[in-house]
Amino acid sequence: MKVTVTYLGKKQTVQLGGGCVKDLLKQMNINPETVLVGKNGEIVLETENLKPGDRIEFIRVISGG
Numbered sequence: 001m002k003v004t005v006t007y008l009g010k011k012q013t014v015q016l017g018g019g020c021v022k023d024l025l026k027q028m029n030i031n032p033e034t035v036l037v038g039k040n041g042e043i044v045l046e047t048e049n050l051k052p053g054d055r056i057e058f059i060r061v062i063s064g065g
Contacts, residue, residue: 001052007035008060022046024056035060 003024005014016024021044025032037044038057050056 001050003050003052003054003056005056005058007058016050018050020046020050021048021056024050025058030058033061 001016001018002013003016005012005024005028007028007030014024014028016027021037021039022032025035025037025046032046035058037046037048038059039048039050040055
């Protein structure tokens with residue numbers, strides 16, 4: 001299945017063998033603790049299932065002290 005991913009201002013189409021957001025994060029080697037995930041315009045959890053054509057946006061979380 002193909003999903004469109006935006007991360008760090010770059011949009012790309014990613015081929016995924018099915019699964020959920022967590023699988024996509026792993027495939028793209030993105031630490032889930034460093035991003036929020038938007039799916040089709042809504043913030044979702046890592047356990048959210050993906051469907052062909054979904055639009056995924058990884059939003060970097062910046063923390064400081």
